[in-house]
Amino acid sequence: xxxxxxxxxxxxxxxxxxxxxxxxxxxEQQAEDMESTTELVYATMENSFDVMRQSVISxxxxxxxxxxxxxxxxxxxxxxxxxxxxxxxxxxxxxxxSMALAVTEFNSCMGKIVAAPTAGSCxxxxxxxxxxxxxxxxxxxxxxxxxxxxxxxxxxIAKCASIAGAEGGCQAEVGSASxxxxxxxxxxxxxxxxxxxxxxxIALKNTMGLVCDPVAGLVEVPCIKRNAMGVANAFTAxxxxxAGIKSVIPADEVILAMRxxxxxxxxxxxxxxxxxxxxxxxxxxLCRQIFGxxxxxxx
Numbered sequence: 381x382x383x384x385x386x387x388x389x390x391x392x393x394x395x396x397x398x399x400x401x402x403x404x405x406x407x408e409q410q411a412e413d414m415e416s417t418t419e420l421v422y423a424t425m426e427n428s429f430d431v432m433r434q435s436v437i438s439x440x441x442x443x444x445x446x447x448x449x450x451x452x453x454x455x456x457x458x459x460x461x462x463x464x465x466x467x468x469x470x471x472x473x474x475x476x477x478s479m480a481l482a483v484t485e486f487n488s489c490m491g492k493i494v495a496a497p498t499a500g501s502c503x504x505x506x507x508x509x510x511x512x513x514x515x516x517x518x519x520x521x522x523x524x525x526x527x528x529x530x531x532x533x534x535x536x537i538a539k540c541a542s543i544a545g546a547e548g549g550c551q552a553e554v555g556s557a558s559x560x561x562x563x564x565x566x567x568x569x570x571x572x573x574x575x576x577x578x579x580x581x582i583a584l585k586n587t588m589g590l591v592c593d594p595v596a597g598l599v600e601v602p603c604i605k606r607n608a609m610g611v612a613n614a615f616t617a618x619x620x621x622x623a624g625i626k627s628v629i630p631a632d633e634v635i636l637a638m639r640x641x642x643x644x645x646x647x648x649x650x651x652x653x654x655x656x657x658x659x660x661x662x663x664x665x666l667c668r669q670i671f672g673x674x675x676x677x678x679x
Contacts, residue, residue: 406529450600480503501557504614526568555587562614
């Protein structure tokens with residue numbers, strides 16, 4: 381069965397009928413489509429994962445600050461709290477949050493990241509996968525393979541809805557990243573292809589309607605902290621699905637609903653910085669502070 385990435389159900393059906401994981405059939409299909417070998421395609425994905433890991437390490441530098449001054453150093457603060465046993469919700473969640481912040485703060489400082497699926501949502505997937513890898517000593521090979529499942533979910537969302545904040549709001553960026561991460565986590569913890577689908581649906585439902593309202597037009601406030609929320613949402617969605625809890629609304633219907641919500645959303649809430657947090661008094665003050673007195677369109 382040649383994958384067309386038109387639906388999540390297509391992925392589930394192909395994997396279930398062949399008694400394979402979604403990641404396995406996607407890797408094989410990508411190698412065929414690219415007229416390459418599975419080894420070379422895997423190596424390319426492994427390189428992407430290595431970039432993700434390095435962006436976490438680099439982003440944890442406590443001296444890191446963005447050119448705007450709006451971000452930097454938050455990841456290091458959370459990591460310090462975790463290391464000193466002062467965070468309140470567990471080692472895994474604390475580390476995941478610090479990693480999500482680290483990658484996105486590193487991005488705001490013009491560091492090298494993997495846009496997964498976008499630069500604005502680049503912290504969710506690395507944080508989810510690297511934190512569980514470290515916590516449970518999961519082999520790197522399994523983590524890299526899970527990225528093929530994550531990517532397949534992202535391809536369906538991009539094809540049937542959107543992964544761009546300018547088109548669908550932040551639900552299309554952090555929401556999609558969270559769904560992709562949830563799918564990867566679910567497969568990592570031996571969830572069935574149907575559980576992968578359910579985790580994707582749950583994660584997207586939890587972020588339905590999330591707007592894109594970057595202060596001063598920069599991918600910093602509130603984008604960075606939304607990545608931290610995204611990884612927590614991915615954990616929640618995967619935990620529910622792996623416990624056997626199904627999404628009442630199928631993943632493909634959720635994706636189409638997300639597209640419709642994006643179409644209904646005002647342009648002021650889709651990356652234009654004309655509404656939401658960007659248009660608050662503080663948001664406008666920060667914009668003028670960075671770009672000059674006539675720079676804020678929110679007032």
